[in-house]
Amino acid sequence: MNEESNGIEVEGLVRQFKNGPRAVDGISLTVEPGEIYGFLGPNGAGKSTTVHMLTTLLPPTAGSARVAGLDVATRGAEVRKVIGAALQEAALDPNLTGREHMKLQTALHGLPKEERVRRGDELIERVGLSDASDRRVGGYSGGMKRRLDLALALVHRPRVLFLDEPTTGLDPQSRASLWEEVTRLSTRDGVTVFLTTQYLEEADQLANRVGIIDAGKIAAEGTPAALKAEIGRPSVEVLPVDPARRKEAEDILLRFGSAVPAAGEALSVRLNEGIEELAAIVRSFDSAGIELASLGLNEPTLDDVFLAKTGRHLEGAGEAESAEMPLPASDPDEQAGPA
């Protein structure tokens, strides 16, 4: 990848904290230019530590990473010029207004004076904060802070954008509007987006490709569809109207797949072949005269992928790890903080 590209290449990246675990343990990944890459994992998996290394805030212990063709360890200043980042905590000064934040950021990035105001207004409008732009950030809601954070990250027209859990703690509406904006950045402006998340839905809907990280290692990588296809076939769940015919219904279903747990009185099988068997199943119930109260087709989710790869469900998987994360040490190098 050359310096003209917007991609990310990571090779064997390691971050070991003093007296702590390997927060990131030899990960390798490639993000293509203009792609949205979802970095999915539970709390404490090493997502933020990875972002801190890729954004030059934390030096890697081993391995290498190139962002837009530039080595993060040796060409930090150049990397910072071409990236934008919205880190986990929306890092804002509660005493400044939204507009003042834009002024500060544009000035530090060296935008010419006349462009500073224009650029600030433009981005504030773009993230829908025009009405609130002269209010102090201390009074903003979580969603507003995130949006301002995103606007600040875009001030200098970055080619690569890092978003560290951008929607954690947001209400569904704020989340949807942030997704919309991120998608637009990627598709319309060609920005490469590296996004960490602990939400399956977010990775599934937003990302072109997903990397699943657990305990500092990449457990799986691919497009959401490919990952789901890799671990398996869909399942079918039915609920007969007449409970007395449950046994008959079960016998029919088992001809098409193997039983899997189902909710309540329903019956469920993982299909042997795939979705194309659905018609045959419906016909079999029809010819046996068994009336169904419900029939559902369940595609595998990324949680199923996570389960298959790590042996655990994503939800609640992180607590044990996050409790073990080291506290900030006195060494400034340690300060940027673990995931």
Place this chain on the structure above:
Amino acid sequence: MSGAVATAGVGVADPGAPDPGPSPLPIQISAMASRSIKRLIRQPALVIPSVIFPLFLLAVNAGGLNAATHIPGFPTDSYLTFAIGFTFIQAAIFSTMGAGQSLAQDIENGFFSRLVLTPMRPTALMAGQLAGLVLLGQFQALLYLSVGLAAGANFEAGVAGYFVLAALVSIISIGFGGIGLIMAIRTGSGEAVQGMFPLMFVLLFFSSMTLPRNLIEQDWYRFLATINPVSYLIEAIRSLFIYGWDAEALALGFGIAAIVAVLSITFAARSLKGRMLR
């Protein structure tokens, strides 16, 4: 964001887009300074105590210790005139903790990371942080001088002395502000910076703050006051009030303030570089 109208290209997928280049240092400094001043003005709850408390201590000491002026050899018959010099130093040192703390807060809440990701130079960050401090110091100096004069203190050095006072207070603010910054940069924790407070108290109290050094009876205390640089800062300002122009006291005061400033700023800059650029 819903309903927002996209108006302009935001990213530059086109790598050939013009690079604005690094922002000129004066622009960075003024942007950072303006932020630090705004921050100060908008948090009066943090600023007011550091302004009021030294005044309170002055009032209490001037009232309670007036009897000390009867000690043979005491340089003035007004304890207020004697004690007011300490007020400036106390205020300067108190507010430096504030500078450290606000930087530590930035580090803790991630704002510092945002700044590090811009092409901002360490000089701009430090100068910006210290600008607010110097401004506050000047405000305090003017306030204390006015209050002191109104309450009957004597300012022997006159109008020219005010400018000397203002200059010395600025250097002291920068010097001790630098110490606050070093603590913040090295620990990244507001609590740790706050932990410096007792140390600052030691520096302030084991000095010639309440009595001239030659009138301190206890040898160990006089020794501490003599080796404590803060004594000379107090005595330089005090000399403007009591004697007018005491070249030796002023030279010692300015000299020590300058040394503290140079050392602390150098170390702060070095620590900051280590944290910012890699």
Place this chain on the structure above:
Amino acid sequence: MTPDRTYFSAAWAVAWRYLHNLYTKPAVFVPGLIFPLFFLAAFAGGLSAVGDTPRFDYYNFTAFQFCFILIQASALAGVFVGFSIAGDFEQGMGRRMMLATSRRSSILLGYALGAALRLIVVWVIITGVSLLAGMEVRATGYDLAGMYTLGLLSNVVALLFSAGIAFRFRSLQAGPLMQMPVFIALFLAPVYVPQELLTGWIEPVARLNPVTALLNGARSLMAGDPTGILLAYGVAFGLIALLALWALRGLRRAEVAG
């Protein structure tokens, strides 16, 4: 378990937790100890020449300053409890304790017990240091008991005052609101010289300041010549009655706020 035993066991649990926190976090405990020692060194050491001024008739300058430090350290220890309460509420621990106890005044009692135990350590240290620094004690055993009791009462007064603030604000940001008034009241008493030697504006202020009664009482007990003791105790218990109301009302507010 009878309700009363539950009440006291809850109080002990809060006290234990408070002391355990102090033990595990020296950064919280040390300032409460260091500050009085500072003032002792700075006042008794640095200002001893003041004891030689005309009409300064107290028998020993270190003993004179010790009494102030005793009252000050005791009061500040009470304020630090307010900090702990506020910190607990900020972190949600206060709410957890409120849920766990049926009669919530036991929480306040628990903090008070913890503070009293902590105070004993502080007293031992400042008394030891003062004796080493040449403090002469003229008090009898009874006088001393009376003097330390005044210290304890000052502690309770400051504790109730700051607990009232802590329960109302439930945030450490209210720290200065707890510390400053106590600090100011302490310093508006005759700190450096006997009350008779005060001149100017501070003289009437000190006369009206309740801390002056406590301080004069303690100093007279230390000198083995108790005077104004009834006034000192009267003031202390009066303040405790008023501030207990203030603290308990604060507790109710915290309950209402959930």
